[in-house]
Amino acid sequence: MILKYIYMFFVGYINIIVEGFFIEKFLNICRNRKIFLKDLHRENNTYIKINILKSDFREIISIAKKTKCRVKINKKSGIPFIISKYRKRKVFAIAVLVIAIFIFMMTKFIWNIEVIGNEKISKEEIIDLVKMQGISIGKFKKSINIEEVCNNIRIERQDLSWIGIEIKGTNAIVTVEERIEKPEIIDKNEICNIVASKDAIISKMIVQSGTARVKEGDKVKKGDLLVEGVMEGEHSGIRNVHSEANIFGKNYFEKEKKENFVQIETVKTGKEENKNEICINNFKINLNKGVSNFKNYDTIVSSKKLKLFSNFYLPIEIIKTTNIELSNVQKTYSEEELKQKLEQELEKEMEEEFEISKFDDKKRDLIITKKDGGLRVKLIYEIQEEIGEKKSIN
Numbered sequence: 001m002i003l004k005y006i007y008m009f010f011v012g013y014i015n016i017i018v019e020g021f022f023i024e025k026f027l028n029i030c031r032n033r034k035i036f037l038k039d040l041h042r043e044n045n046t047y048i049k050i051n052i053l054k055s056d057f058r059e060i061i062s063i064a065k066k067t068k069c070r071v072k073i074n075k076k077s078g079i080p081f082i083i084s085k086y087r088k089r090k091v092f093a094i095a096v097l098v099i100a101i102f103i104f105m106m107t108k109f110i111w112n113i114e115v116i117g118n119e120k121i122s123k124e125e126i127i128d129l130v131k132m133q134g135i136s137i138g139k140f141k142k143s144i145n146i147e148e149v150c151n152n153i154r155i156e157r158q159d160l161s162w163i164g165i166e167i168k169g170t171n172a173i174v175t176v177e178e179r180i181e182k183p184e185i186i187d188k189n190e191i192c193n194i195v196a197s198k199d200a201i202i203s204k205m206i207v208q209s210g211t212a213r214v215k216e217g218d219k220v221k222k223g224d225l226l227v228e229g230v231m232e233g234e235h236s237g238i239r240n241v242h243s244e245a246n247i248f249g250k251n252y253f254e255k256e257k258k259e260n261f262v263q264i265e266t267v268k269t270g271k272e273e274n275k276n277e278i279c280i281n282n283f284k285i286n287l288n289k290g291v292s293n294f295k296n297y298d299t300i301v302s303s304k305k306l307k308l309f310s311n312f313y314l315p316i317e318i319i320k321t322t323n324i325e326l327s328n329v330q331k332t333y334s335e336e337e338l339k340q341k342l343e344q345e346l347e348k349e350m351e352e353e354f355e356i357s358k359f360d361d362k363k364r365d366l367i368i369t370k371k372d373g374g375l376r377v378k379l380i381y382e383i384q385e386e387i388g389e390k391k392s393i394n
Contacts, residue, residue: 008038012054012078015039019047020069029063054080103308110139111170112305112313118176121159126174129153135165135172138281138315169311186390191240194227196220197389200249204384210243220249220387229393240393247388253354253381257342260374262332266296271325279303279317294325335375339368342377350379359383 018026023046030037038051052060054076064071113130115123130136133149146165153163162177186192194210202218210227214220229243275288299321306316333341343366350356363382368375 004038008051008053009078012076012080013038013051014054014057014073015049015051015075015077016057016060017047017049017072017074018064018069019072020064020067021046022067022069023048026063026067026069029067030060033059033063035059035063049074054078103314106314107170107312108141109170109315110135110141110144110167110172111137111315112307113137113172113174116173116175118178120178121176126176129157130165130172130174141167169309170313171311173311186242186392188242190242191229191393192243192390193225193229193393194243194245194247194388195391196222196224196226196247196249197387198222198249198251200251200387202226202247203250204246204248206246208244209241210245212245226388243390245388246386248384249387250382250384253350253356253383254378255346255349255353256376256378257346258371258374258376259333259338259342260372261335261338262330262373264328265331266326267329268298269325269327273323273325275321275323277319277321279319281315284319292323294323296326296328297323298326299323335370338375339377342375343379346377346379350381354381356381356383359385361385 020026027037027040027048035056036053039049041049043049061071113127113135115126118126130149130153133152135144135149144167146167150163150165154160159179160176161179164175166173166175199221200219202214202216202220205212205214205216205226207227209231210229211231212227213225220226226247227243227245229241230238231241232238271294273293275286277287278285301319301321303317303319305313306318307313347356356362361384365380365382367378367380369377
């Protein structure tokens with residue numbers, strides 16, 4: 001179906017109106033002569049619209065005369081008609097030629113850098129890495145030694161286990177694999193101690209081998225000795241051993257917020273204004289001049305690079321700035337509403353700062369105090385986890 005439309009566009013087609021009392025006869029003759037008919041729209045028994053190929057128009061006129069129908073051209077479309085329309089316009093032809101040359105020249109440079117596979121390392125940091133090695137926006141593609149760039153980055157960054165760069169069109173695709181730090185594995189026959197992997201309060205100890213140097217309730221810091229790799233027997237005396245123990249520590253994370261029942265809040269009015277800029281390789285053209293009509297507003301900036309195909313970017317970027325009008329309104333919260341608001345905000349902050357959801361063994365406590373026309377809410381988490389870490393004795 002799509003191929004037929006493409007073919008019609010290249011050879012040229014005409015949308016015609018056919019009127020007469022013998023429309024069916026007209027269509028039958030066209031089909032018998034295998035004339036290309038497309039997108040037939042019948043208004044009534046004596047009036048139709050239909051697309052035909054440019055090359056069939058003379059024959060259509062002949063058939064219309066035989067069937068006593070009238071033919072009227074409604075619209076001409078396709079490349080032959082476009083060329084015919086502009087063939088006398090030299091400026092247009094020169095402009096097309098200049099644009100074609102410009103696009104061809106632009107294919108020789110890098111106009112976009114795409115990063116794939118990163119999780120811990122930011123996209124901006126990886127782009128800065130490849131820029132330092134000579135791959136940047138506007139760089140001539142043939143001057144880039146991809147193998148050398150990748151090797152230099154692997155040597156410089158130990159947190160990357162692999163990096164690959166592929167240039168498709170005007171797009172440089174940087175694929176990375178981040179190195180996963182594996183915990184030290186100590187042989188069962190090797191003498192070792194157990195030390196604290198983080199600051200905590202000892203909550204539980206189960207020692208199978210070695211001598212405990214702390215007890216439940218003790219506060220320890222990261223690196224403190226918990227279980228020493230020695231044991232003393234009545235007959236064997238003191239001997240070095242491979243320490244084995246399960247040691248649990250607990251920590252407390254807490255945050256609090258206080259707000260009044262009556263508050264002035266900033267809300268969106270629903271009004272917006274948009275401003276656009278065209279950026280051509282760092283040269284900006286402001287399409288909307290003047291200051292904002294809003295007194296208070298929030299600004300959102302988004303950008304989009306122009307591309308012809310999936311990996312064919314142009315050095316042209318459309319920057320859209322949206323100003324959203326804001327207004328200050330007074331809001332009065334009930335005790336339950338304010339409690340829920342503060343609790344949700346504290347949960348979000350605790351998750352962002354401490355990643356509470358990753359802990360399995362945790363207890364939660366919420367302390368609410370009503371004071372001075374508002375509420376004070378404190379959220380406390382008690383986290384318990386295994387903190388013992390084996391360390392070889394040198």
